Amino acid sequence: MLEESERWFLWLPVGFGTGIALYFALPFEPSGLLLLVAGLTLGGALAALHAWRAYALSLLIIPLVLFGGMAAAKLRTYVTAAPVLTGKIGPVSVSGRVERVWKRPGGGRRLLLRTEAVQGIAKGRLPYRLRLTDRVMRGVEIQPGDAVRFRAVLLPPPDATRPGGFSYARMAWFERIGATGFVISPIQAAVLAPPGLLFQAGAAIGRWRLGVAARLRAGLEGEGGEVAAALITGDRGGLAPASVGALRDAGLAHLLAISGLHMALFGGGLFYLIRWLLALSPALALRAPIKKWAAMAALIGSLGYLVLSGGAIATQRALIMTGIMFAAIMLDRRAISLRNVALAALAILLWRPESLISVSFQMSFAAVTALIGVYESLSGRVWYWGGEGGGAIRQVRRMGRYLTGLALTSLVAGAATAPFALYHFHRVAIYGLAGNMLAVPVMGMVIMPAALAALIALPFGLEAYPLMVMGLGIDMVIRSADYVANLPGAVRHQAAFSAAALGCVVYGGLFLVLWRRRWRYLGLIPMALGAGLALMPERPDVLIDRAGLNIAVRGGGGHLALMSPRASRYSAGRWLLADGDARSPGQSGQGEPVFTCDGLGCIAKLPGGRKLAYVRSRGALREDCGLADIVVSRIPLRRQDCGAALVITGEDLKRRGAHEIRVT
Numbered sequence: 001m002l003e004e005s006e007r008w009f010l011w012l013p014v015g016f017g018t019g020i021a022l023y024f025a026l027p028f029e030p031s032g033l034l035l036l037v038a039g040l041t042l043g044g045a046l047a048a049l050h051a052w053r054a055y056a057l058s059l060l061i062i063p064l065v066l067f068g069g070m071a072a073a074k075l076r077t078y079v080t081a082a083p084v085l086t087g088k089i090g091p092v093s094v095s096g097r098v099e100r101v102w103k104r105p106g107g108g109r110r111l112l113l114r115t116e117a118v119q120g121i122a123k124g125r126l127p128y129r130l131r132l133t134d135r136v137m138r139g140v141e142i143q144p145g146d147a148v149r150f151r152a153v154l155l156p157p158p159d160a161t162r163p164g165g166f167s168y169a170r171m172a173w174f175e176r177i178g179a180t181g182f183v184i185s186p187i188q189a190a191v192l193a194p195p196g197l198l199f200q201a202g203a204a205i206g207r208w209r210l211g212v213a214a215r216l217r218a219g220l221e222g223e224g225g226e227v228a229a230a231l232i233t234g235d236r237g238g239l240a241p242a243s244v245g246a247l248r249d250a251g252l253a254h255l256l257a258i259s260g261l262h263m264a265l266f267g268g269g270l271f272y273l274i275r276w277l278l279a280l281s282p283a284l285a286l287r288a289p290i291k292k293w294a295a296m297a298a299l300i301g302s303l304g305y306l307v308l309s310g311g312a313i314a315t316q317r318a319l320i321m322t323g324i325m326f327a328a329i330m331l332d333r334r335a336i337s338l339r340n341v342a343l344a345a346l347a348i349l350l351w352r353p354e355s356l357i358s359v360s361f362q363m364s365f366a367a368v369t370a371l372i373g374v375y376e377s378l379s380g381r382v383w384y385w386g387g388e389g390g391g392a393i394r395q396v397r398r399m400g401r402y403l404t405g406l407a408l409t410s411l412v413a414g415a416a417t418a419p420f421a422l423y424h425f426h427r428v429a430i431y432g433l434a435g436n437m438l439a440v441p442v443m444g445m446v447i448m449p450a451a452l453a454a455l456i457a458l459p460f461g462l463e464a465y466p467l468m469v470m471g472l473g474i475d476m477v478i479r480s481a482d483y484v485a486n487l488p489g490a491v492r493h494q495a496a497f498s499a500a501a502l503g504c505v506v507y508g509g510l511f512l513v514l515w516r517r518r519w520r521y522l523g524l525i526p527m528a529l530g531a532g533l534a535l536m537p538e539r540p541d542v543l544i545d546r547a548g549l550n551i552a553v554r555g556g557g558g559h560l561a562l563m564s565p566r567a568s569r570y571s572a573g574r575w576l577l578a579d580g581d582a583r584s585p586g587q588s589g590q591g592e593p594v595f596t597c598d599g600l601g602c603i604a605k606l607p608g609g610r611k612l613a614y615v616r617s618r619g620a621l622r623e624d625c626g627l628a629d630i631v632v633s634r635i636p637l638r639r640q641d642c643g644a645a646l647v648i649t650g651e652d653l654k655r656r657g658a659h660e661i662r663v664t
Helices: 002-025 031-046 054-079 168-174 196-218 225-234 239-251 258-279 282-288 288-309 313-330 340-350 353-357 359-378 391-425 430-460 464-485 498-513 518-534 569-578 619-625 650-656
Strands: 089-105 109-118 129-134 147-155 177-183 427-429 491-493 542-544 551-554 560-562 595-598 601-605 612-615 630-633 646-647 660-662
Touching: 002 054, 002 340, 002 353, 002 498, 031 054, 031 601, 054 168, 054 340, 089 129, 109 177, 109 569, 129 147, 129 282, 129 427, 147 612, 168 177, 168 353, 168 595, 177 464, 196 225, 196 288, 196 464, 225 430, 225 464, 225 595, 239 464, 258 288, 258 313, 258 359, 258 430, 288 313, 313 359, 313 498, 340 353, 340 359, 353 359, 353 660, 359 498, 391 427, 391 430, 391 518, 427 430, 430 464, 551 601, 551 612, 560 569, 601 619, 612 619, 619 630, 646 650, 650 660
Parallel strands: 129 177, 612 630, 630 646
Antiparallel strands: 089 109, 089 147, 109 129, 147 177, 427 491, 542 551, 542 660, 551 560, 595 601, 601 612
16 A cells, blocks of 8 residues: 555545544543543654654554544534533523524424523523524514523423434534523513624624525515525525425435535636636736636635525535635645545544534535546546537537536435435435436526526625526426426335444445555445445334333334324334334334223233333333333333333433334
8 A cells, every 4th residue: 555655645534534433432421631641642652653664654643543533522522512401491481692593394483592591590501502493483573683582491402313313412512502492482572781793793694694585585486485595595494395305305405405516516606707707808817817816706705605505514514625626726736636625524524523423524525535536537538428529519529528427427426425315314316316417407507607696686686587597497406306206216215224334335435436556446345245234234123212202113014113103203203214114103003003002001012922011100010010021111110119121211211312122
C-alpha cells in the first residue's frame, strides 16, 4: 500500500469516523480523561518515532485517529449537555421565546421554544429547548422571536421504538431539546426580558423565511406551492402525505431534502449565470479573473441559500462540499475530487461528530464518494457517444452523453445508498433508476433554475412567471413519481439487519473505491459477507413498547401479532416495518390469534410452547407468575415475588426503554 501513499489521506475521515462510531456503540460513557491520556500517549510516541519508516508510523497514526474521533464525540456530548425531562408532567404553565414555527403534516403546527419558565421546574433544571405540537392553533399568531405563554403537557424526548433503532432522544440531546409535548391552551403573548443579539438575528432570519414561504405559496397555489416552499425554505410541513409517499416509493425522496443536489444546482447555476454576465464585457473577460469572481459570488449566494433553507444538517454538509469546490476554483485546483470529499467529511465530523450516525450524512457521502470513484476509474476512456460531428449529429451525441451520464449517475448513487436505505428505512425503491431518469432532468433544467430566478425576482414582485415555470416542473415530477411508485413491485421490504452487516458493506465499498490498484477488489469479500448477513437477519420473537402499552409476539406463521392494533401505533408500525412486513398495525390481527385478553391482562403463546403474560391488574399476578415463562407488568412488582423465568417491570422499561426478546 506504500505505492498508493498519496491516497492515505482519504482514509483519515474513515478512521476518525470509526472512532466516533466506537464511542456511540459503547454500552457505557467513556472517561474523557482516559481518552485524553491515551491520545497524548500515542501522540508522544508518534513524535518520538518520527524517524521510523512510513509503514511503522502508520501503525501509530491509526489508533491516534481512532482516539481522536472518540474524543471529538465525547467533547461534543459534554458541550451540548443540558437538562432533560425525566418523566411526564402537566398540564403546566410554560413561557419562552419562539425560535422556529412550521406547519405540521395533517394540520396544526410545531414550534421550537427557547424556554424561559416551566411551572414546577427550578431554573437550574429547566430544559433549554422544547419541541411542541399545537394541533388546534388557538390564540395569537406567532412567529420567530415572539415571547409567548401557554399550558402544555410535557414529555421526555422519546427513545428508540426498538433496541438499535432510531433514537430521537439522542438527536434531541445534541440539539439541546430537553422535552417534547403538546400545547393544550390558546397561545398568548408574554412579557419577557429582551433576548441577546444572536437570538434576535436568528429570529429575524426565521421571520424572513416565513415571509418567503408565504410569498411562494401565494404565487403558486396548491401542492406546487408547498413543494416550492420545501425546496427553497425547507418547510415541508404542508406537503401532502400521498405525494411524499409516491416520491419515496419512486426513489425520489432525496429531491425534497435540500442537500447536495439542490446546493450544486443552485450554486452551479448562480456561478454560470454570474460568469456569463461578466463575460458580456470584453474588457473584463480578457483582463479579469471572472471565473474566480463568479466562484466567490456563487459561494456567497450558496451561503444565503443555506440560511434561507433553515440550515438543516444535510444542507450544512452540502454547503461545506460546495464551498470546497468553489475554493478550489479560486485557488486554481481541481474542483471535484475524492480529496475534497475527504476534507468535507473531516470538517463536518470535527464540527458535529454526531452527524456520522445520521442517515443523511451516510447516504450523501456514500453517493458522492461512489460517483467520484467511478468517474475517476472511467476517466480517459472512450465513451460510445464521443467522436466528432456537427449539426444534428452533434446534438444527438450530446444528448446521448447526457442520458448515459444520468443513467450511470442514478445507478451508482442508487447502489451506494441502497444499503443505508435498507438499514434505516427497511425498504428500497426497485425502480429508483427509472424515477431518477424521469425526474432529475426536470429538476436540473426546469425546477431549480426557475427557483433561482424566482428568488432573484422576489424583491421586485416579479416572481409570478418563474413560479409558473417551477410549478410546471413540479407537476411533471409528481406525475412521474406517481407513475413509477404504482408499478408492480415498486418497493422491496427488508427485515432489520445488524450494524455489523452494514459495516462489512461500507468498509468493503470504501476499500473498493478509495484504492486504485488491483488489491482494491479484495473489498468485494467483506461486501459479500455483509450482504449475506443482511439476508439472514435475526428476528426477535417478542417486542415490548417503551411505555409498556403494547407487545408484539411472533406467531406460528412467522409474522408479528400485536396485543393491540391501536395502542402505541407509531411503535407498532415501526416494529412491522423493521420486520420486513408491509402491513399496517390495523392489519396485524389477521391470521391465527396469538393473544387472549380480558380485563386483568393478556396471555400470548410463544414459540416452543412457552407463554407470555401481560399483567394489567394486581389480582392476576399470582396466577400469571405461575403460568407464564415471561411476565410483563406495568404495576410495581418484586422479582422474587414472581416465579417466571423473566420478569419485565415498568421500572425496567423506564430505565432501559423498549425491549426485544429471542426465545431459544
